Amino acid sequence: MVCTLPPGPPLPGLLQAGLIWFDPVRFAQTCHRRYGDLFTVRVPGIGTLVYLADPADIRSVTRGDPSIFHAGEAAAPLSQIVGTKSLLMLDDGEHRRSRGMMLPAFHGDSVRGQVAEMVAITAEELTRWPVGERFPLYPRMQRLTLEVILRTVIGVRDERRLTALRVALPPMLEIGSPVELIPPPRVLLRFGRWRRRAQRRAAALALLTDEIVRCRADPQLKQRTDALAMLVRSVEDAGAPMADDELLDQLVTLLLAGHDTTATALSWAFERLTRHPALLHRTARAAEDGDDAWLDAVCKESLRVRPVVFEFGRKLTAPVQLAGYRIPAGTILAPSINLVHHSGQHYPDPEEFRPQRFLDQRPDPAVWLPFGGGVRRCLGATFAQVEMRTVLREVLRGVELSPTTAPDEPVRPRHVTMVPRQGAMVTVRRHIAAADRATTA
Numbered sequence: 001m002v003c004t005l006p007p008g009p010p011l012p013g014l015l016q017a018g019l020i021w022f023d024p025v026r027f028a029q030t031c032h033r034r035y036g037d038l039f040t041v042r043v044p045g046i047g048t049l050v051y052l053a054d055p056a057d058i059r060s061v062t063r064g065d066p067s068i069f070h071a072g073e074a075a076a077p078l079s080q081i082v083g084t085k086s087l088l089m090l091d092d093g094e095h096r097r098s099r100g101m102m103l104p105a106f107h108g109d110s111v112r113g114q115v116a117e118m119v120a121i122t123a124e125e126l127t128r129w130p131v132g133e134r135f136p137l138y139p140r141m142q143r144l145t146l147e148v149i150l151r152t153v154i155g156v157r158d159e160r161r162l163t164a165l166r167v168a169l170p171p172m173l174e175i176g177s178p179v180e181l182i183p184p185p186r187v188l189l190r191f192g193r194w195r196r197r198a199q200r201r202a203a204a205l206a207l208l209t210d211e212i213v214r215c216r217a218d219p220q221l222k223q224r225t226d227a228l229a230m231l232v233r234s235v236e237d238a239g240a241p242m243a244d245d246e247l248l249d250q251l252v253t254l255l256l257a258g259h260d261t262t263a264t265a266l267s268w269a270f271e272r273l274t275r276h277p278a279l280l281h282r283t284a285r286a287a288e289d290g291d292d293a294w295l296d297a298v299c300k301e302s303l304r305v306r307p308v309v310f311e312f313g314r315k316l317t318a319p320v321q322l323a324g325y326r327i328p329a330g331t332i333l334a335p336s337i338n339l340v341h342h343s344g345q346h347y348p349d350p351e352e353f354r355p356q357r358f359l360d361q362r363p364d365p366a367v368w369l370p371f372g373g374g375v376r377r378c379l380g381a382t383f384a385q386v387e388m389r390t391v392l393r394e395v396l397r398g399v400e401l402s403p404t405t406a407p408d409e410p411v412r413p414r415h416v417t418m419v420p421r422q423g424a425m426v427t428v429r430r431h432i433a434a435a436d437r438a439t440t441a
């Protein structure tokens with residue numbers, strides 16, 4: 001049977017790539033309006049992508065046979081950063097095995113055990129926030145979420161080692177532009193920026209390797225609650241040890257997948273709240289009163305209206321029948337989180353920021369998919385939501401933020417995430433002392 005692709009813009013590949021890079025929101029929305037729920041885009045260096053905007057089609061992909069819908073292959077360009085043994089790169093049996101070993105560290109009970117650490121880290125971060133001047137929140141949130149991963153996922157306590165990791169890791173995780181994901185010819189690796197990049201990476205990996213070695217030898221290993229220690233222990237329990245090189249790739253993966261994403265999500269939550277004074281006020285009260293249901297609704301609505309990741313990918317290992325098309329093997333299907341979240345069919349007034357949509361009700365996983373879906377759904381989804389709720393609460397308990405009449409910050413692509421273009425500018429009106437809180441509560 002002949003394979004067919006859905007229609008798409010008849011533009012040269014490089015132009016399509018440029019349009020996606022410079023304005024992904026407009027590009028996808030324009031194609032969606034013109035071609036409907038499935039459209040084909042060609043991006044040099046990546047391949048043929050079919051965007052999906054219909055929840056039923058997306059479900060048949062996320063629920064489909066994982067041996068046909070390969071997420072690892074679709075994410076191949078990231079292997080330069082995370083390594084070939086990373087969970088993100090694996091498919092089929094290898095993926096099942098590694099994910100099974102990693103899951104317990106990210107279950108609700110394990111994550112809840114990390115909340116006190118998240119509270120302490122947020123309190124430390126707040127002491128550095130200036131009063132009365134506008135500043136971008138995003139870099140502060142990046143610092144905060146990196147610290148959370150260092151202490152709760154890798155379990156580093158020693159201040160000297162923490163300092164070294166804080167310096168060495170961000171440059172290794174910085175992708176910059178998608179062009180940097182294209183491997184340069186080997187000969188170039190000995191020169192200029194490529195050489196410096198390789199050196200920085202080697203230095204960061206050496207520090208992480210040191211953490212693995214220390215963890216294995218730690219007499220307190222059994223008592224430790226961080227993800228690295230749990231991984232090392234689960235290796236022992238399973239009887240098939242996860243080798244150090246795989247452990248290293250998984251640590252880099254957790255750093256890459258778990259730090260900038262959550263920092264971006266938190267930045268958007270504050271960007272949205274400061275533009276809605278009544279909601280900001282209500283959320284500050286909820287933080288004070290311990291009204292977690294409201295805080296949770298704010299996080300969910302923020303992830304809906306400003307999803308951090310716009311689409312996820314599955315590369316087909318065999319032709320697939322979808323919405324009347326027979327899509328050939330080798331195509332990357334790209335379920336569009338952003339198009340689903342902004343559809344008036346699924347959300348009335350989809351552009352409005354309205355946390356009430358999620359108050360006391362579970363989101364429908366077919367139309368709320370900031371964390372993807374199926375067997376590849378984000379491993380850290382619970383961790384990220386607990387962290388968002390905790391940081392939101394502690395920030396609003398610790399400082400009073402000024403609302404703003406500034407225009408909404410546009411979305412700026414930053415490799416696989418979509419960040420606020422100005423970095424989520426905020427102004428702190430005052431720091432709230434614990435004594436003040438006691439009197440207003």
Ligand code: HEM
Pocket residue numbers: 071087088099153253254257258259261262265308309311312313370371372373374375376377378379380381383384
């Ligand atoms: C708001 C924050 C976050 C967002 C929006 C987010 C989003 C996503 C998305 C869309 C995927 C792809 C899912 C798919 O293909 O179906 C993913 C995968 C993944 N995420 Fe997250 N993520 C976040 C935080 C985290 C955190 C905190 C961690 C860990 C500390 C993490 C670890 C991972 C891993 C390991 C995968 C790969 C899962 C697999 O392939 O089996 N993420 N995430």
